[in-house]
Amino acid sequence: MKRADILVAGVGGQGTLLASNILAEVGLCAGYDVKKSDVLGLAVRGGSVLSHVRWGDEVASPVVRTGGMNYLLAFEPLEALRGLPLMHPDARALCNAQPIIPISVSSGKLEYPADEAIAASLRGSVRSVDLIDATRTAMDLGNPRVTNVVMLGAFSTLFEVDAELWEKVVLASVPTKHADLNAAAFRAGRALLGEEKS
């Protein structure tokens, strides 16, 4: 693979920053030049969070151009849609299906897009889309907080990088006392996408 320009999209508090840090670290361990850019600040108070993660032989800008992203890792459907204009039509997208309702909908007048409309919009825009219920998988494992690691497990199947390397980086990035839970979450995520895609 020549390069991977990955958009990580989610909501403040979902662990998207940990996930994008892990992605950057995996790129480094796999021998790539790596850059990553986050938008922080007020975004952490329940706002949208976007990270750009770039792997390549040589990476110049930490910010990717519109239409240049070839992977989307979205932790929330609405945020996946928000990220779509940045994607290349040939991109591959992985999206957690569990919505987090913004306050503009929950106590305001706006509507959250319907499930079918979200799926259609994603599928109509990029080459491949996997919608998975990572939150459900994480809750089945006993803790919704590992949703991000379930997502990473599933996402790892889209790359040629060794699963063992991914898992090593994941476990080095989470508290030791939660190592078993996170290892289980990572593997459950891989199983969601049948492990074999590349």
Place this chain on the structure above:
Amino acid sequence: MSKVLLSGNEALARGAYEAGIQVATGYPGTPSSEILEAIAREYGSDIYAEWSTNEKVAMDAAAGAAYSGRRTLVTTKQVGMNVLADSLFYAAYTGSEAGLVIVTADDPGMFSSQNEQDNRWYAKLAKVPLLEPADSQEAKDAVLQAIDISEQYDTPVLIRTTMRVSHSKSIVTLGERSPMPDSVPPFVRNQRKYVCTAMWAKERHPLVEQRLVDLADYAETLASNRVEMRDSSLGMITSGVTYTYVREVFPTASVLKLGMTYPLPRNLIRSFVERVEQAVVVEELDPFLEGEIRAMGLDVKGKAFYPPYDELIPDRLASLSTKAGLIREEAIADPIALDLDLPPRTPVLCAGCPHRSSYYWLAKMGIAVAGDIGCYNLGCLPPFNAQHTMGCMGASIGVLHGMAIAELPEKAVATIGDSTLFHSGLPALANMVHNQGRGVVIVMDNGTTAMTGHQDHPGTDWALHGKGALRIPIEPLVRAMGVEVVEVVDAFDMAAVKDGLDVCLAFDGPSVLITEGLCVQVSKPDLAAYVVDAERCIACGTCFKLGCPAIVKASEIDEKTGKRKAQIDLTLCVGCDMCRQVCPTSAIARPGEETTS
């Protein structure tokens, strides 16, 4: 040497470690806060790291440490530099016994700031050298270089990052720490150097001017000021992260990449401009480089193409460069168009936030509010819309005082947090008391500097360096300052907040209402979520006026009003109890507890 991924801020911290820095001070502010946090976390046994009361105090403490022989670093966000500046200017005259470095993290694009000021001007104004790293490796190197320059030329050195440099991660090669002595000698009694009284400062000024001349010569020899010759039809002059954008958008253009941007290497610039057919200065915000270069009589363009606002990220750089005729823009791919309207996800006060009660009442009572900097700035957004001015740190109390001087036909209130009160609110409160002003100051004491990531301040009993801290309680402090009416209430007790506000509003003079309640991100309460009894809920909408993200519209509709009833999100609610207190039909309760009327 091992290679690791570091953010720009972590790399600056690493640079401080390797450069033998022993003291680091600052006041938190996005995008600079992680520098001191990384120093305390990773290198706390080698470097004393302190959150000072404000940026000026941080700079004074840094000057004192550097005068005493310790290599020292100060950090600030761009607007904090305005507070720090007074002390930078004397340090620029005095120099110091050991290296003194100031990092300013600017915010082009205003991700979390009230303005977009370009702090490179401070280097020129204070007559100190300026370094602009482009990525994490350069950020680390810049600290080592800055210490070198500072000690060689006896000057403070300014390092300017931007949000993209501070918050993006890239690969850094680690080095060893310079060995530093454990102890320093007694203080150097050098009055002519360190006492900036007019007669001696007058002697220093020519030395400062000569220093700039010497530094300009030094800039010519610096490896971080470098020419990359490619196609000579177009030559871009750039610095900082913008260099990486230029490489992305103009891969074949020649580039003069400036690592030191004040004073400038004039010969290097002149020869570069002469070697290319067209020279263009690409810089975010002000024409800082362009102005200097044009003053040299060189024909360069910059702001004619790139306006002095917002970032020049590759998308924007490409579209502006296309308009300027510098490139022929080809879209990377057919743009993806969305046919759906996406509801925005604006930031909100967290579920369980202690600030909520104050803004609920202020909104309900329709009071004019002078606001301040902190999470509570979210009080300006719906459903509250209850903050009517906000300018900078500590401004609220002075603005409130001015509103009273103007003899407004209504009562007004200032809202300020605990950390901001200590930062710069106290002098304004002293002014209000001394001049017998009028108005209510609500101090929203959540026990931390929340918005920037929960740092300590003089009102907390802990400190960044972990060496113990003395807490200065706010109530006796403001009483000692002469405030006659001081009400202290539990921020989570809606009625108490209202009563306290009423008592303060009734007083014709300066009063202080302290609403005490820990930031929910610090207290992390382990309380069960509340539930709404749908039979009792009449869809009156009162609880929605709390603007709590955990209170959402249920699918069930009230027959009388035709409106959707309320429901509580179990994963978000932390059981703060405010909604139960405001519900007029007692429809909200903890699960298992009876709803009572």
